Amino acid sequence: MFAYNAEMHIAGVRAQVDHARLGPSLLIASSLVLAIRTARWSREIDGSTSQPEWDAEVEHSVRIAYRVLTHLVAKFPGFFAKKDVPWYQPDEDESPQ
Numbered sequence: 001m002f003a004y005n006a007e008m009h010i011a012g013v014r015a016q017v018d019h020a021r022l023g024p025s026l027l028i029a030s031s032l033v034l035a036i037r038t039a040r041w042s043r044e045i046d047g048s049t050s051q052p053e054w055d056a057e058v059e060h061s062v063r064i065a066y067r068v069l070t071h072l073v074a075k076f077p078g079f080f081a082k083k084d085v086p087w088y089q090p091d092e093d094e095s096p097q
Contacts, residue, residue, distance in 0.1 A: 011089035017073055018083040025080075029065035034058060 038057060073080060 009089065010086045013084040013086050015082040016085045017077050018081045021081045022069065022073070026062070026065055026069055029069060030058075030062040033064050034061035037061060 034057060037060075
């Protein structure tokens with residue numbers, strides 16, 4: 001296992017998709033999928049009973065949106081906000097032999 005050494009220094013940075021900022025995109029996308037899939041459903045909602053079909057539909061909409069977002073991040077990372085992630089270079093005495 002690699003142990004942290006205070007002697008390591010940043011050798012550079014790489015741009016990486018900022019996954020923390022994708023949450024709102026996933027929320028909006030899954031809401032749109034849910035709205036489209038349930039547009040023709042009855043407007044009558046009985047608040048006193050559980051509606052498992054709604055729960056299943058919400059889960060399915062999130063699954064669809066997540067798969068699409070994952071595909072887009074993998075194929076087109078330039079569409080999304082980036083953050084700089086440092087990468088470290090070990091000292092001479094720590095390099096593998």
